[in-house]
Amino acid sequence: MSNPTSVLNISDEAGVKKITFMQKSIIDEVVIHQIGKEIVAVIDGVAQPKVLISFNGVDHLSSAALGVLITCHNRVRVKNGQLYLSDISKPIFEIFKITKLNKMFQIADTSESAMKNFK
Amino acid sequence: MRSEPYIQNKTLTDLRTDLQKVQEGVALALIQNGYTDFAQFAIRLCLEESIVNAFRHGNRSEPGKVVQFHCKIDGESAEFKIQDEGVGFDPAGVPDPTAEENLEIPSGRGLMLMRAYMSEVEHVAPGNMIRMKYKNGPDPAQ
Numbered sequence: 001m002s003n004p005t006s007v008l009n010i011s012d013e014a015g016v017k018k019i020t021f022m023q024k025s026i027i028d029e030v031v032i033h034q035i036g037k038e039i040v041a042v043i044d045g046v047a048q049p050k051v052l053i054s055f056n057g058v059d060h061l062s063s064a065a066l067g068v069l070i071t072c073h074n075r076v077r078v079k080n081g082q083l084y085l086s087d088i089s090k091p092i093f094e095i096f097k098i099t100k101l102n103k104m105f106q107i108a109d110t111s112e113s114a115m116k117n118f119k
Numbered sequence: 120m121r122s123e124p125y126i127q128n129k130t131l132t133d134l135r136t137d138l139q140k141v142q143e144g145v146a147l148a149l150i151q152n153g154y155t156d157f158a159q160f161a162i163r164l165c166l167e168e169s170i171v172n173a174f175r176h177g178n179r180s181e182p183g184k185v186v187q188f189h190c191k192i193d194g195e196s197a198e199f200k201i202q203d204e205g206v207g208f209d210p211a212g213v214p215d216p217t218a219e220e221n222l223e224i225p226s227g228r229g230l231m232l233m234r235a236y237m238s239e240v241e242h243v244a245p246g247n248m249i250r251m252k253y254k255n256g257p258d259p260a261q
Contacts, residue, residue, distance in 0.1 A: 027167050028135070060160070062167050063232055067225035074223055091160050098235045099228050100217040 007034045010042060016050045016118050017042050018111065025060035036068040040075060049081035050118050054111045056087035061095060073105060082106070084114040124193040125152070131186040134174040141188060142166060148192040157258040161236035162197055168229035169201045169249050177203025177247055196238070197253045207246030 009020045019039060023031060043049045051072070055061075069085070076083040086108040088096065096102040108114035125148035131137035142163060149159050170186060178184035189200040216227045234240050239252040 029171065030135070060163065062164065062171070063226075063228040064171070066228055070223060070225040091157070095164075095232065098232060100222065104222050 006038060007031050008038050010038070013115065014118075016052050016115060017046070018052045018054065020054045020056060021058050024057060026058060026065040027060050027062040029064060032062070032064045032068055035065070036071060039068070039072050043072060043075045043079065043081070046081070047079070049076050049079055049083075051076060051081065051083045052111060052114050052118075053083070053085050054087045054114075055085065055089065055092060056111070058092065059089060061092050063099075066095070066099060066101060069105070070101070082118055084108055084117060086111045086114040124191055126192075127188065127190045129188045131170065131174075131188050134171065137186075137188075138167070138170050141170065141190075145190060145192065145197075149197065152192055152194045152197075152255070154197070154253075154255055155258050158197075158253060158255065162253055165233045165236050165251055165253075166199065168233055169199070169251065172229055173201050173203035173205075173249075176208070177205035179205065194255060196255055199251045200248065201251075202248040205247045207244070209246060210242045 007022050009022065011018045019042065021035070026032060026035065039051070039053070043051060053069070053072075073083055084106045087110060088107065093102070096105070096107070106117070108117060125144070127141075127144060129137070129141065131141070145162065145166060146159060149162060154162070170188070173186040174180060178186065184204045187202040191198045210230060213230055214221050214227060216222070216224065216231055221227070233249075233251060237251045238254040239250070241250045242248070243250060
C-alpha cells in the first residue's frame with residue numbers, strides 16, 4: 001500500500017501494519033505532517049490496530065516527529081491496539097532516552113523481534 | 120583539519136529554504152573544523168529545533184516576520200544566536216515534558232533537547248533570543 005505522493009512504505013504482515021520511512025531525515029515539517037496523516041489513516045482504518053513502525057535507514061528526527069509518534073501512540077491505545085517501534089539507531093534512541101519516551105513506547109531492537117511480540 | 124572561523128550573519132525569511140541553507144553551511148564548517156559525528160548530529164538537531172521554534176512560536180508563522188541567525192564555528196566551539204520578532208517567553212514556564220503527566224503530550228520537547236545536547240543554552244530577555252554553544256571535544260558518554 002503505497003502511492004507516488006506517499007512518504008511511507010506500508011505493508012501488511014500477518015495482520016500487522018508495518019511502516020517504514022522513505023526519508024533518511026524526519027525533520028521537515030511538511031513531511032512530518034504528511035507522515036502523521038498517513039499513519040493516523042492506517043490506525044483509523046483498523047478496528048484494533050497492530051502497528052510496527054521501523055526506523056531502519058532513518059538517521060535524523062526532530063521533536064515534531066516525536067509529537068507525531070505520541071499522537072499515534074495515544075490513538076492506538078484508545079483503540080486497544082498495539083504499537084511497536086523498531087530498528088532505531090543509537091543516536092536516535094538517545095533522543096528517546098533524553099525525552100524518556102523510551103519508557104512510554106514499546107521498542108524492539110529489530111522488526112523481526114517486534115513481530116514476535118504482537119499478540 | 121582546522122580552518123578559519125566560519126562566521127555567518129543572516130536574516131532568515133523562509134523557514135524551509137533558509138533553514139536548509141543554514142544547515143548545509145554549518146554542516147560543512149563542522150566537518151572542516153573536526154567535529155565528531157555525534158556533534159554534527161546534535162548541532163543539526165538543535166538548529167532545527169531553535170529555528171523552527173523562532174518561526175513557529177516566536178513569529179507565530181506571520182508572513183513578513185524574519186529570524187536573525189548568527190553563528191561562529193571554529194575548532195574550539197560552535198556558537199549560535201537565533202532571534203525572532205516575537206514578544207518572548209519565560210523558559211521556566213515550559214512544562215517538563217518528561218514528567219509522568221506530560222509524557223503523552225505531543226509537543227514541548229525541542230527546548231529540552233537543546234539543553235541536553237548543547238554545552239550552553241541561554242535565553243536572552245525578553246525571551247525572543249536564544250544563545251547556544253557546543254564545545255568541541257570527545258563525545259559525551261552515552
